[in-house]
Each structure stands twice: as structure tokens, then as C-alpha cells.
Amino acid sequence: MSIKSTLLDGMVIFVQVIKSGSFTLAADWTGHSTSYISKEVNRLEARLGVRLMHRTTRTLSLTPEGQLYYQLCQQIIEDAEQAENAIIGKQGEPQGLLRVSCPVSYGLSSLSPILSVFTEKYPKIQLEVELNDRKIDLIADGFDIVIRATTQLEDSTLISRRISQSEALVLASPDYLAKNGEPAHPYELARHKIISYSNLKQPNIWQFEDQAGEQIQVHLESQVITNNTSLAIDLAVAGQGVFRTPKFALKQELESGELVELFPSFPKPTIGVYLVYPSRKHMSAKVRSFIDFVIDQLGDSQCKL
The missing domain is CATH 1.10.10.10 (Winged helix-like DNA-binding domain superfamily/Winged helix DNA-binding domain)
Structure with a gap:
């Protein structure tokens, strides 16, 4: 060519x-x-x-x-x-503008605490971090790296590397359960006030697996639909309904008793957290440094192998 x-x-x-x-x-x-x-x-x-x-x-x-x-x-x-x-033998520190997109809840709970260490380590990198829960087109939107939290990544020509994984929990406040009763089975959610996350493909359809491994699909009517996980958690804590979220999005709500996990005996869906970046034969130093840093700081044992 x-x-x-x-x-x-x-x-x-x-x-x-x-x-x-x-x-x-x-x-x-x-x-x-x-x-x-x-x-x-x-x-x-x-x-x-x-x-x-x-x-x-x-x-x-x-x-x-x-x-x-x-x-x-x-x-x-x-x-x-x-x-x-x-x-010419002048390869120095990683430098230049590095644009990263990350889900809001993961950015606040996991990424935010380590960014000061990264910027201290790589002072010549100009870091631009966008916290956004919408689906990002990495190339069209001009990002170097996108962090995605999902049960399954879509097929693409992009490269992905898993950072960690988290369980998806169904939660409600003790006050809500005292007033409305605690559902014993996912099908009973149809009678409850539901807070749904709008960035899912089907916010009103929740998938479960029972103890026998059978798939359960529950169609729900949501009283509140939001694209912000933090808002949904606040509403759930305030007793406004039942919500499903990755565990990493929670702060101390479970430990403090502000929220109660529902269906603890049912298997929990696993949500993977991934670094996604262009498939390039020669990766820039700034992208490589960020990937290595995040894996070192946040990666689980399998990621660090």
C-alpha cells in the first residue's frame, strides 16, 4: 500500500x-x-x-x-x-496529554485515591480524567484509555485488560424493608419499588441465577431510573426502593447497616473492571505507564501475574 x-x-x-x-x-x-x-x-x-x-x-x-x-x-x-x-537517544519520561474516561462510581471509589501518586510519579503527563457513566467510543471521543465495568465486554478491535472484578449486589435499607417486607425470591421484586440504572441495555430487566444454576429473568417497573450510581445509592439509603450495584460503588453502607443485601444465598453476577485502549503495535510511553500503574495499584492477584 x-x-x-x-x-x-x-x-x-x-x-x-x-x-x-x-x-x-x-x-x-x-x-x-x-x-x-x-x-x-x-x-x-x-x-x-x-x-x-x-x-x-x-x-x-x-x-x-x-x-x-x-x-x-x-x-x-x-x-x-x-x-x-x-x-536519537533522548527517550525521557512519559509525557503529553493523556485522556482517560472512567465510570463515576469506580473513579471516585478506586481511581481517585491513587491519581495523586500517578501525577507525582509522572509530572510530564498532563492527565485529563472524565468521569462519565455513558458508553464511550474510545476512538471517536478521542480518549487514550477507557475504564469499563461490565459483565461482558463487546467484541471489538480494541485491546482490553482486566483490572479486577466485583460482585453485583441487590440492596435496600432496613427502613424500606420494615415498611415493605423483605423479598425472599427475585420474582417478588415485581411488588417492590425499584431504582434502576439507566445506562444498562435493559434497565428494567434484572438477571439472576438460582442455587441450581437456572437463569431467572425478572421484569420490573422502575419508580426511579437514573444514570448516576451515587444518586441511586443515596435514594436506597433514604428508603426509596431496591437497587442493584457493583460492590465497588459502595462506601461503608453495608458495614454501617445503612443498606442490607437481599438474596444472599443466590449466586452473585460478576462485574469485571477493564482497561480498554487502541490496538497499537507501538504503545506510547504515557499509555503504557498508566496501564502498568493502575494494574500495580488496583489489579487483583490474577491481573498482576
């Missing part, structure tokens, strides 16, 4: 314009004239066939296509710098 000789033309100039926030500052940084910078960006847009940015005399803003292209170009430029430094 032949490589287009113009493939990288304008890329560094475009990225510097966005980082600088203006054509004039980008010209000062690169040593070119403002008109040269403008022409390079125009040529780039013409070659790609899309408008990358909206520009007025005072402001610059990226189009959706420009945002995606900018994020991907940043990684390409950083990889090129890493390659050049490796060849």
Missing part, C-alpha cells in the same frame, strides 16, 4: 493553532507568518474535504470533525516525538 506524500502536511500547524488559540500566536511559535499559517490550514481543510474550525476576527472554535481530527493528531504527533527521541 502506497503512502500519500501529503498525509502529514499541515497537521503540526493545525494542532499548534488550536493549542495557541490564534493564528498569530501559532505563527510566533513556529516562526512563520500569519498568512502562511492560514494558507496551511486552508490547504489541510481542502485536502480533507471538511471544515475543521470556525474562525472570526476574535475567536476560533472547532467543528465536530475538527475536534476529532485534533484529538487524533495530538496522539500522532506525540508518537512521532517518542519515535524520534528513541532513535
Whole structure:
């Protein structure tokens, strides 16, 4: 396959314009004239066939296509710098912008306590962490690494590495159970107030397995549906219904008795926590350093083998 000789033309100039926030500052940084910078960006847009940015005399803003292209170009430029430094013997500390997406509950309970150690260890990495429970498209959304908590990862070309696993528990407060009774079997949940997590594919269908290994599917009417686990836990503690959540999302609610586990004799679904990142032959130092660090700090015994 032949490589287009113009493939990288304008890329560094475009990225510097966005980082600088203006054509004039980008010209000062690169040593070119403002008109040269403008022409390079125009040529780039013409070659790609899309408008990358909206520009007025005072402001610059990226189009959706420009945002995606900018994020991907940043990684390409950083990889090129890493390659050049490796060849000329100047490979130093991992550096550059590292964008990580993580579920809110896992980020607050597990990731947050170790991030200060990471930033202290790797001061040249600019860490951007987004806590969000929606499903992230790693490539389209421009992330280097996504942390996912799920019972089963979807097939993809991305690489995944399990950090740990957690049990999914069904919980309610003692006050709620005193007023509404404690269900002895998952089917009895149909008569209870349910708090559901909206980011699941089927929030109102809960899967169980009984002691004999038979699959149970319970269709529920949710009184509250939310995309935030912390809110759901707070509502459950306040006696507003029954909720299901990974154990890692809890703080001290079980130990303190604020919440009670239901169906303790039933097998508990296992939720795996995974690092997901692009399938690249040559992984950048910043991505490798984050993966190794998280596995070392949070990985269970199998992950650390």
C-alpha cells in the first residue's frame, strides 16, 4: 500500500493553532507568518474535504470533525516525538496529554485515591480524567484509555485488560424493608419499588441465577431510573426502593447497616473492571505507564501475574 506524500502536511500547524488559540500566536511559535499559517490550514481543510474550525476576527472554535481530527493528531504527533527521541537517544519520561474516561462510581471509589501518586510519579503527563457513566467510543471521543465495568465486554478491535472484578449486589435499607417486607425470591421484586440504572441495555430487566444454576429473568417497573450510581445509592439509603450495584460503588453502607443485601444465598453476577485502549503495535510511553500503574495499584492477584 502506497503512502500519500501529503498525509502529514499541515497537521503540526493545525494542532499548534488550536493549542495557541490564534493564528498569530501559532505563527510566533513556529516562526512563520500569519498568512502562511492560514494558507496551511486552508490547504489541510481542502485536502480533507471538511471544515475543521470556525474562525472570526476574535475567536476560533472547532467543528465536530475538527475536534476529532485534533484529538487524533495530538496522539500522532506525540508518537512521532517518542519515535524520534528513541532513535536519537533522548527517550525521557512519559509525557503529553493523556485522556482517560472512567465510570463515576469506580473513579471516585478506586481511581481517585491513587491519581495523586500517578501525577507525582509522572509530572510530564498532563492527565485529563472524565468521569462519565455513558458508553464511550474510545476512538471517536478521542480518549487514550477507557475504564469499563461490565459483565461482558463487546467484541471489538480494541485491546482490553482486566483490572479486577466485583460482585453485583441487590440492596435496600432496613427502613424500606420494615415498611415493605423483605423479598425472599427475585420474582417478588415485581411488588417492590425499584431504582434502576439507566445506562444498562435493559434497565428494567434484572438477571439472576438460582442455587441450581437456572437463569431467572425478572421484569420490573422502575419508580426511579437514573444514570448516576451515587444518586441511586443515596435514594436506597433514604428508603426509596431496591437497587442493584457493583460492590465497588459502595462506601461503608453495608458495614454501617445503612443498606442490607437481599438474596444472599443466590449466586452473585460478576462485574469485571477493564482497561480498554487502541490496538497499537507501538504503545506510547504515557499509555503504557498508566496501564502498568493502575494494574500495580488496583489489579487483583490474577491481573498482576
